[in-house]
Amino acid sequence: xxxxxxxxxxxxxxxxxxxxxxxxxxxxxxxxxxxxxxxxxxxxxxxxxxxxxxxxxxxxxxxxxxxxxxxxxxxxxxxxxxxxxxxxxxxxxxxxxxxxxxxxxxxxxxxxxxxxxxxxx
Amino acid sequence: xxxxxxxxxxxxxxxxxxxxxxxxxxxxxxxxxxxxxxxxxxxxxxxxxxxxxxxxxxxxxxxxxxxxxxxxxxxxxxxxxxxxxxxxxxxxxxxxxxxxxxxxxxxxxxxxxx
Numbered sequence: 001x002x003x004x005x006x007x008x009x010x011x012x013x014x015x016x017x018x019x020x021x022x023x024x025x026x027x028x029x030x031x032x033x034x035x036x037x038x039x040x041x042x043x044x045x046x047x048x049x050x051x052x053x054x055x056x057x058x059x060x061x062x063x064x065x066x067x068x069x070x071x072x073x074x075x076x077x078x079x080x081x082x083x084x085x086x087x088x089x090x091x092x093x094x095x096x097x098x099x100x101x102x103x104x105x106x107x108x109x110x111x112x113x114x115x116x117x118x119x120x121x
Numbered sequence: 122x123x124x125x126x127x128x129x130x131x132x133x134x135x136x137x138x139x140x141x142x143x144x145x146x147x148x149x150x151x152x153x154x155x156x157x158x159x160x161x162x163x164x165x166x167x168x169x170x171x172x173x174x175x176x177x178x179x180x181x182x183x184x185x186x187x188x189x190x191x192x193x194x195x196x197x198x199x200x201x202x203x204x205x206x207x208x209x210x211x212x213x214x215x216x217x218x219x220x221x222x223x224x225x226x227x228x229x230x231x232x233x234x235x
Contacts, residue, residue, distance in 0.1 A: 004164070031221070033221070033222065033223075035223075035225075040227065041227055042125070042127075042210050042212075042225030042226050042227050042228055043165065043210070043223075043225045044225070045222035045223065045224070048221040048222060050221075055221065056220075056221050056222065059222065091164055091165070093164075109155075109167050109170070110167070110223060111167065112157075112164030112165045112166070113164050114162065114163050114164045115164050
């Protein structure tokens with residue numbers, strides 16, 4: 001079946017502009033995660049959705065970052081007043097169930113999309 | 122504060138030999154560990170996982186070993202194949218706390234030489 005898809009694959013913007021990054025999770029997956037990967041680093045957690053609600057947004061770096069998942073499927077990560085330091089690959093992942101639900105199964109395995117490379121000039 | 126560490130940024134191995142990738146963690150609440158593999162321009166792909174109640178998990182050519190007392194895990198690939206060349210990320214989660222996110226290491230680039 002189809003995996004996690006993300007659009008656009010690349011986004012170049014100017015400092016101060018607003019950007020939206022889209023994630024289409026695997027059909028039926030209730031949990032959705034956003035991560036950010038800077039050069040030479042591993043992915044860093046930003047936000048987690050269970051259904052339509054943001055259950056954990058502790059990883060968002062500041063209030064310029066916001067994400068929504070209005071119908072419990074597609075999610076959009078929104079960045080206002082972009083800064084050069086926001087340049088990174090933004091990764092989306094989905095899982096059938098969240099980590100805390102699946103203690104003895106593997107239905108919480110997170111499947112990642114290809115990412116959106118954001119460059120802020 | 123890097124809670125998951127991969128101290129070797131790169132590793133080169135001859136085809137057919139064993140590849141051993143290492144990972145250390147500092148958070149004693151971590152109870153579930155995963156390895157992901159990443160090719161250029163693709164997202165990380167899940168490879169293998171292990172719960173803290175086990176010390177070994179095997180899947181084909183891939184085996185993960187967990188040493189809880191040392192807070193150390195390793196991924197063994199045997200025999201290594203050229204198609205295994207990729208960046209490998211170690212990740213951990215603290216299921217027991219109800220936390221939902223994964224903590225990743227910085228990755229190790231594996232090159233398998235034909």
